[in-house]
Amino acid sequence: MKKLLNGIVEFRKNTQPEYREKFAKLALGQSPDTLFVACSDSRVVPNVFASTDPGDLFVVRNVGNLIPLCGEGGHSTADESEAAALEFALLKLDVSHIVICGHSECGAMHAIHHGREKVGPPNLRSWLRHGDSRKKVDLINSLGLDPVNFRSQTNVLEQLEHLKSYPFLAERIAQNRTKVHGWWFELKTANVYAYEEAEKRFILIDEEEAQRIRERLS
Numbered sequence: 001m002k003k004l005l006n007g008i009v010e011f012r013k014n015t016q017p018e019y020r021e022k023f024a025k026l027a028l029g030q031s032p033d034t035l036f037v038a039c040s041d042s043r044v045v046p047n048v049f050a051s052t053d054p055g056d057l058f059v060v061r062n063v064g065n066l067i068p069l070c071g072e073g074g075h076s077t078a079d080e081s082e083a084a085a086l087e088f089a090l091l092k093l094d095v096s097h098i099v100i101c102g103h104s105e106c107g108a109m110h111a112i113h114h115g116r117e118k119v120g121p122p123n124l125r126s127w128l129r130h131g132d133s134r135k136k137v138d139l140i141n142s143l144g145l146d147p148v149n150f151r152s153q154t155n156v157l158e159q160l161e162h163l164k165s166y167p168f169l170a171e172r173i174a175q176n177r178t179k180v181h182g183w184w185f186e187l188k189t190a191n192v193y194a195y196e197e198a199e200k201r202f203i204l205i206d207e208e209e210a211q212r213i214r215e216r217l218s
């Protein structure tokens with residue numbers, strides 16, 4: 001907390017003047033092009049590893065970067081938080097991209113891998129069911145990851161499928177109005193990988209891969 005307070009004072013002194021114009025403009029409205037779904041883990045910092053600025057990303061963060069499935073009548077099968085964010089980002093802000101970003105050393109994936117039923121706190125145990133479908137996913141473990149880290153990659157693919165259970169979103173994806181991306185952040189290297197469907201594996205986002213993704217999008 002001390003660091004947070006020092007950070008605010010520091011920001012006011014040194015950085016705020018540079019950002020004044022930007023924030024004054026952003027106060028009039030936001031138009032991010034990406035909805036970014038990441039884990040609450042303190043070590044996952046999209047604004048650092050993707051060099052984003054205020055206004056760039058609409059963000060949902062929760063334990064395990066999970067999107068509960070859509071149920072009857074377009075209602076989420078869990079609480080409304082994630083579904084409301086999807087609706088707002090897609091139907092109000094009209095974002096073009098959704099990124100589900102998993103990460104290595106994820107506590108949620110560790111808990112799921114070792115048996116969700118062993119998790120003590122009741123809300124946490126219940127919440128993790130959204131990442132525990134145990135559906136077989138067609139993915140190659142090209143990085144030679146241990147089972148927990150590989151689980152966090154397969155979870156990204158599962159959550160991409162969960163997105164498609166929302167009819168309004170499935171429609172937009174089919175119309176190519178919204179593109180979904182599976183990313184994975186590796187803590188020890190601070191590298192970000194992108195899921196390449198044609199190769200059934202995650203590939204390091206370096207200059208070459210970034211170009212490949214850009215070309216596909218244009």
Ligand SMILES: [Zn+2]
Nearest residue numbers: 039041106107
């Ligand atoms: Zn996590």
